Amino acid sequence: MTTDREKLVAKRLKLQLKNKAKERISSAAYILEKLDEQRVSYEFMMDLNTAEDDKEVVDWPFLNFPDTGWGQIDWDKVVSKSVCKEPDIDAKKAFIDKSFKLEAHEKVYVSWANAFSPTISIDYNDCLKMLFEILEEDFDCWIYSIEHKLIVESYHEGDLTFGKV
Secondary structure (H helix, E strand, O other): OHHHHHHHHHHHHHHHHHHHHHHHHHHOOHHHHHHOOOOEEEEEEOOOOOOOOOOHHOHHHHHHOOOOOOOOOOOOHHOOOOOOOOOOOOHHHHHHHHHHHHOOOEEEEEEEEEEEEEEEEHHHHHHHHHHHHHHHHHOEEEEEEOOOOOEEEEEEOOOOOEOOO
C-alpha cells in the first residue's frame, strides 16, 4: 500500500519529467516555430511524458558511422561519401536531393549538435523546403534516413557531407 508521501513523490517526479520534456522542446524553439508557421508536420523522437529519447532513432548516426570523438562523423573512414562545399542553400538542396533520391513523403530524421534539442522526424520534401531553417538551428546537424541507411552531416565550417552505410 502506497503512502501519501510516496504518491506525492511519484507525482513530483512525473511533473519534473514533463518539465524536462518542455525544456527540451523550448531549446529548439526557433526551428519548431518556423515549421509551425509553414504548417509542416513533424514528430518528436522522444517520449513527451519522460523526455526519454527514442534511442534507436537518436543514436543511429553514431552507431552506424565512425565518430571522430568530437561529435563529427569521421569521414576519412567512410567509403561511400560525397561533399558539397557550396554556400548557396539551393545548391545544398540539390546536393541532398541528388544524394538521397527519396520520395517526397518518406520520413527523414533531423538531429542537431545540441543533444538537448529533440530529434524530429519530418517528410523529406518538407525537410528540403525548410532546409535553411533546419541548418540555422544549430552549428552542426544530421539529416538521415534509417530505412535507406543514408546521412548528410552539416558541419559548422559550411560543408555538407553525404554518406551511405
